[in-house]
Amino acid sequence: MKRFVAKLALLSLPLIAGAAYVARPTDAIAGEKCQIAVKGSSPTARACAKGGRDEARKVMKDMVTAAKTNGGKFSCDGCHQDVVSYELKPNAVEDYKKLQAASGMK
Numbered sequence: 589m590k591r592f593v594a595k596l597a598l599l600s601l602p603l604i605a606g607a608a609y610v611a612r613p614t615d616a617i618a619g620e621k622c623q624i625a626v627k628g629s630s631p632t633a634r635a636c637a638k639g640g641r642d643e644a645r646k647v648m649k650d651m652v653t654a655a656k657t658n659g660g661k662f663s664c665d666g667c668h669q670d671v672v673s674y675e676l677k678p679n680a681v682e683d684y685k686k687l688q689a690a691s692g693m694k
């Protein structure tokens with residue numbers, strides 16, 4: 589029984605850590621490194637290399653805004669599960685090409 593409790597405690601640790609992570613206010617994430625756009629030479633990957641997620645967010649926002657003026661409709665949550673982990677949805681990589689093309693960014 590004791591072992592079981594210890595195991596439970598171990599199992600719930602990442603959950604607690606995860607919850608704390610999600611609860612962090614977005615402006616406290618400044619200086620965070622990119623986890624996804626870590627290779628390649630997309631505008632986002634280049635921004636990541638330059639200034640981490642802060643810079644990547646800016647570039648992604650610029651792309652979405654630029655695409656909009658060209659008639660494209662994109663939103664962050666159309667490609668990202670959430671704006672904390674930025675985990676990609678299944679369509680994200682394909683749609684990114686469309687977003688980039690519509691934004692005219694190289």
Ligand code: HEC
Binds near residue numbers: 628662
């Ligand atoms: C059309 C799909 C799409 C849309 C819309 C989109 N993103 Fe992205 N985003 C991606 C893809 C794909 C990557 C990974 C790019 C790569 O690997 O080069 C990415 C990467 C990122 C990253 C880097 C994350 C990391 O850890 O590497 C951030 C930050 C980000 N996006 C923020 C945003 C924000 C903020 C918006 C809304 C303004 C947005 N994205 C809209 C597809 C999208």
